[in-house]
Amino acid sequence: MSSPADVSTVDLTTATDSPATELTPVGEGSATLETLRRVFGYDAFRGFQAEVIDHVVAGGDALVLMPTGGGKSLCYQIPALVREGVAVVVSPLIALMQDQVDALTAVGVRAGFLNSTLDLDTRRLVEAEFVAGEIDLLYLAPEALASRATLSLLDRGRIGLFAIDEAHCVSQWGHDFRPDYLNLSMLHERWPGVPRIALTATATSATRAEIATRLKLTEARHFVASFDRPNIQYRIVPKREPRKQLLALLRDEHPGEAGIVYCLSRASVDKTAEFLLANGVDALPYHAGLDAATRAANQQRFLRADGVVMVATIAFGMGIDKPDVRFVAHLDLPKSVEGYYQETGRAGRDGLPSTAWLAYGLQDVVQQRKMIDTSEGDLAHRRNLAAHLDAMLALCETVRCRRVQLLDYFGQALDGSCGNCDTCLAPPESWDGTVAAQKLLSTVFRLDRERNQRFGAGHCVDILLGRSTDKIVQHRHDSLTVFGIGTELSETEWRGVVRQLLAEGLLAVEGDYGTLALTDGSAEVLGRRRTVMMRREQARPAKVAKPRGAATVVAELSAEAAGTFERLRAWRAATAKEQGLPAYVIFHDATLRQIAADAPSSLAELSRISGVGENKLAKYGEQLLGVLAD
Incomplete structure (x- = not known):
C-alpha cells in the first residue's frame, strides 16, 4: 500500500491533446505491455495508462480521472491479469455486467459476475471458480458488499485488487449518487493489504476530494487526465420545436447512426420515441416507468444493433461501452455541468467525430428553478443545486468557446478556442x-x-x-x-x-x-x-460545419477498401447475431477500417493490426482472410 510520503497527483489537465491520442512507450519485455499486445492486440498504452497500471501492479492505491473513451478499463484489467489473485470490480449497473464479461471473454480473459440475474447453479459455479482462482475478474454490484454471504465468499478466495468503477457515485453532491457506494470504505478496513483503484470520468476537484475521503483513498496516488474530448462538437440551440429540430439533426447529419436522446420526464421520452418512429427513425424508449424486461430488451437492442436511437431519461447510459454512438442530444436542460459532461461523453468513444446537441429555452430555466425551490433537503442542499444550475446556464449563455467554458468548470485551461463548437464555428453576437x-x-x-x-x-x-x-x-x-x-x-x-x-x-x-x-x-x-x-437571439439557428461522421471517415478509404470495409461490417453483424453479442465486442470499426486499408494476406500480417489479439486472431483470423479474399 502507498504511504503518505508516496501520495502524489499526476495532473495532465493542461494537455490540449486528447488522452486517446497520446501513446506511452513501455520498455520491451514488460509484462504489462506483453499482456496488452497478446490479449487486447494494442502495441502501446495511451496517456498515463502505463503509469497507473505499473502503480497498481506494484500494490499502490490509485484514484483515476479519465474521460469516457480514454481507456479507464484497461487500468484495472491489465493489473488483474498480471497480479496474483482475482480482481473484484464494483460496478453500479447489473444490466451491463453481462456485456462487460462478454467483451472480456471475447479476448480470452476469464471473467464472471454475481448478481440477481443468475440462477442458483450458475451462481454456485461462478463462486467455485472465484474460490479456486479460475477467473481473473469478478464483477459485483455495490449492494452485494452489504451481504454477509458475499463478504464470506470474498474471504475464501484470493483477491488481487479492488476496482471501484464510476466512483463519482459516492459523492452526495454528485449527479449519480448511490448510497451503497458509501459502504465501500470497508474494503480498506477488511482487506488492508489489497490495492484499490477508483475510476471516474467526471469529477471537479471538490468531488475528487470527496471521493478520496469517503473511500479512504486520501493516501492514494491521483491521476487526472485532460477532460477535453476534441472529437465531440458541442452545440446549444434555441429551443423552438425541439422534436422537429431533433429530427432535422438526425436526418441531415446522422442518418442511420446510433445515438442517445435525453429527456427530463418519462412522458417526454415516450412521446419523443413515438415521434421519431413515426418519422422513420429506429427509436426505443428507456425510463423507470417501463417494466424491467422491456428496459433490458431495449438496452440490449441498442447495444447490439446498428443505427438504433435510444430516447431516455438520465437513468440510462452509465457504463455503456458502445463505441459508435455518433450523437447525444438533450431536449431538456441538464441539472449540472457534471451531468451534461457525463452524458455527452457517451458519444464518440471510438474517437471519431460526434455531436453533443442541446435544445435550450426559457421554460427550461423556469422549470429547473421551480424544481430546486420545491426539492427536498435543507437550505444548503438547495443552494448546491442552484450553484450547479447556474454553472449549466453559464455554459448555455456564454458567447465564448463552449469547450473553454466547459473545461474551466473542471479547472482545466485550454490554450485558445477549440474551433469545434457552435460559438467557434458561428460566433454569436453580443x-x-x-x-x-x-x-x-x-x-x-x-x-x-x-x-x-x-x-x-x-x-x-x-x-x-x-x-x-x-x-x-x-x-x-x-x-x-x-x-x-x-x-x-x-x-x-x-x-x-x-x-x-x-x-x-x-x-x-x-x-x-x-x-x-x-x-x-x-x-x-x-x-x-x-x-x-x-x-443575441437569432431568427434561425446559425449554420455550423457538420462533424465528420463515420460515413465520411469511411469515404476517405479508397473505393476498393471502402467496399471491403462494408463487407467486413456485414460479416461482423452476422457473426455478432450468431453469437448473441454486440457487434463492437467482435471488432471495433477502427480495427475493421485498418484491416480494409492494409488488406493483410496472412495471419501474421493480420496479427499486426491494432485490436487483433491472440484470442481473436485464433477465433476469427481465417474468417477475416476469407472475407478479404472474396
Whole structure:
C-alpha cells in the first residue's frame, strides 16, 4: 500500500491533446505491455495508462480521472491479469455486467459476475471458480458488499485488487449518487493489504476530494487526465420545436447512426420515441416507468444493433461501452455541468467525430428553478443545486468557446478556442441589453408594487409589445406606463432577455405558476449601476460545419477498401447475431477500417493490426482472410 510520503497527483489537465491520442512507450519485455499486445492486440498504452497500471501492479492505491473513451478499463484489467489473485470490480449497473464479461471473454480473459440475474447453479459455479482462482475478474454490484454471504465468499478466495468503477457515485453532491457506494470504505478496513483503484470520468476537484475521503483513498496516488474530448462538437440551440429540430439533426447529419436522446420526464421520452418512429427513425424508449424486461430488451437492442436511437431519461447510459454512438442530444436542460459532461461523453468513444446537441429555452430555466425551490433537503442542499444550475446556464449563455467554458468548470485551461463548437464555428453576437433589462424589470416591478400582482414571462412580454390580450384588458395592464415600450424587440428576443436575466440571477421565478419576481441584483440594473451584456437571439439557428461522421471517415478509404470495409461490417453483424453479442465486442470499426486499408494476406500480417489479439486472431483470423479474399 502507498504511504503518505508516496501520495502524489499526476495532473495532465493542461494537455490540449486528447488522452486517446497520446501513446506511452513501455520498455520491451514488460509484462504489462506483453499482456496488452497478446490479449487486447494494442502495441502501446495511451496517456498515463502505463503509469497507473505499473502503480497498481506494484500494490499502490490509485484514484483515476479519465474521460469516457480514454481507456479507464484497461487500468484495472491489465493489473488483474498480471497480479496474483482475482480482481473484484464494483460496478453500479447489473444490466451491463453481462456485456462487460462478454467483451472480456471475447479476448480470452476469464471473467464472471454475481448478481440477481443468475440462477442458483450458475451462481454456485461462478463462486467455485472465484474460490479456486479460475477467473481473473469478478464483477459485483455495490449492494452485494452489504451481504454477509458475499463478504464470506470474498474471504475464501484470493483477491488481487479492488476496482471501484464510476466512483463519482459516492459523492452526495454528485449527479449519480448511490448510497451503497458509501459502504465501500470497508474494503480498506477488511482487506488492508489489497490495492484499490477508483475510476471516474467526471469529477471537479471538490468531488475528487470527496471521493478520496469517503473511500479512504486520501493516501492514494491521483491521476487526472485532460477532460477535453476534441472529437465531440458541442452545440446549444434555441429551443423552438425541439422534436422537429431533433429530427432535422438526425436526418441531415446522422442518418442511420446510433445515438442517445435525453429527456427530463418519462412522458417526454415516450412521446419523443413515438415521434421519431413515426418519422422513420429506429427509436426505443428507456425510463423507470417501463417494466424491467422491456428496459433490458431495449438496452440490449441498442447495444447490439446498428443505427438504433435510444430516447431516455438520465437513468440510462452509465457504463455503456458502445463505441459508435455518433450523437447525444438533450431536449431538456441538464441539472449540472457534471451531468451534461457525463452524458455527452457517451458519444464518440471510438474517437471519431460526434455531436453533443442541446435544445435550450426559457421554460427550461423556469422549470429547473421551480424544481430546486420545491426539492427536498435543507437550505444548503438547495443552494448546491442552484450553484450547479447556474454553472449549466453559464455554459448555455456564454458567447465564448463552449469547450473553454466547459473545461474551466473542471479547472482545466485550454490554450485558445477549440474551433469545434457552435460559438467557434458561428460566433454569436453580443449586445448591450441593459436598457432592455431595465424595461423588463420595470414591468415586473410595476405589476408587483402598483398592482400587487405577479405574472409569468409571456404576460410581461405581451405588455412590453403593447398587445391588448384578453388578460391585459381584463387587468387593465394597458394603462401601465411600460405598456408598449418594447416594440424594438421581437417576442423571441424578449423571451431571450427573460431567460438570460434568470440565468444571471437578476430575475427569479416563484410559486407554482412560474411568476416572475425581482432579486437583489435587479436593483443594480434598475439603478443603472450594472451593465448587462446579452447573447443575441437569432431568427434561425446559425449554420455550423457538420462533424465528420463515420460515413465520411469511411469515404476517405479508397473505393476498393471502402467496399471491403462494408463487407467486413456485414460479416461482423452476422457473426455478432450468431453469437448473441454486440457487434463492437467482435471488432471495433477502427480495427475493421485498418484491416480494409492494409488488406493483410496472412495471419501474421493480420496479427499486426491494432485490436487483433491472440484470442481473436485464433477465433476469427481465417474468417477475416476469407472475407478479404472474396
